[in-house]
Amino acid sequence: AQKIIPGVRVGALNVGGLTYLQAKNALQNYEQKVSKVVTFKLDSKEFKISGSEINLVYDWDSSVSRAFEVGRTGNFFIDNKDKIACILRGLYISAIYDYDDNLLAGEIAVIQAENNVEMQDASITLAEDGSLTVVTSKEGVKVVGDSFYNALVNSFDRLDFSIKTLPVKKVTPKILESDLKSVLPQVKKIVANQITIRGGSKSWILDKAQLLNLLQFQKKDNVEISLNEPKFEAYRDSLAQDVNKLPRGQVTR
Numbered sequence: 142a143q144k145i146i147p148g149v150r151v152g153a154l155n156v157g158g159l160t161y162l163q164a165k166n167a168l169q170n171y172e173q174k175v176s177k178v179v180t181f182k183l184d185s186k187e188f189k190i191s192g193s194e195i196n197l198v199y200d201w202d203s204s205v206s207r208a209f210e211v212g213r214t215g216n217f218f219i220d221n222k223d224k225i226a227c228i229l230r231g232l233y234i235s236a237i238y239d240y241d242d243n244l245l246a247g248e249i250a251v252i253q254a255e256n257n258v259e260m261q262d263a264s265i266t267l268a269e270d271g272s273l274t275v276v277t278s279k280e281g282v283k284v285v286g287d288s289f290y291n292a293l294v295n296s297f298d299r300l301d302f303s304i305k306t307l308p309v310k311k312v313t314p315k316i317l318e319s320d321l322k323s324v325l326p327q328v329k330k331i332v333a334n335q336i337t338i339r340g341g342s343k344s345w346i347l348d349k350a351q352l353l354n355l356l357q358f359q360k361k362d363n364v365e366i367s368l369n370e371p372k373f374e375a376y377r378d379s380l381a382q383d384v385n386k387l388p389r390g391q392v393t394r
Contacts, residue, residue: 146212148227151204152236152300164205172199179296181307188252188307190293195244197297203237235298249289256309258282262316265328267350273329275321281312320364327366340380
């Protein structure tokens with residue numbers, strides 16, 4: 142019987158020198174012994190994705206057929222290159238398998254949601270006594286999606302279900318407490334102004350909290366204070382609705 146050329150590995154298993162049936166049986170037996178649970182660790186916490194939860198199914202017939210093709214494609218250059226690779230260092234072939242994409246995406250999303258921490262820039266708030274306070278920035282944490290997915294696929298490819306580190310990156314705030322403290326005197330002057338908006342017979346006075354809410358801070362070389370246009374437009378639209386509101390009980394034709 143024909144045998145797979147020596148040095149070929151499917152997943153974590155060396156199938157070189159085996160017949161089709163021997164290789165298939167060896168892979169099936171190996172699958173029975175592994176947990177098919179990928180565990181990611183971050184600090185003291187562990188997060189698991191089980192093959193049974195995503196309908197992971199290995200196709201050993203296709204995997205062994207692919208292993209048999211090594212050195213037998215009919216292409217002189219490719220076949221000899223693969224044979225030399227097998228002799229020198231062995232040739233790895235990914236296992237062939239299938240899983241439910243939606244179920245896997247759901248498992249990934251749960252782990253990301255548990256570990257992602259939103260970055261918060263420093264901000265300025267208005268205390269009950271009317272004074273302005275700078276709130277300290279907070280560093281964020283984000284699961285690196287591509288690295289996370291690639292680590293999962295690599296585990297399935299190689300039937301490697303050892304514990305792995307969850308790939309995360311820190312998200313650094315752009316605006317720090319020291320940045321806002323440097324512009325705090327300017328902010329105090331801005332919110333101390335009394336701004337009146339008139340529309341028809343109505344008028345609205347913007348208080349300190351409203352003025353502060355309409356400010357945004359951006360950092361280039363220095364911190365710049367500007368109008369937060371989306372918030373201002375939303376406020377303007379709310380005033381327009383109030384101006385155009387019909388008196389109660391009035392009927393129009």
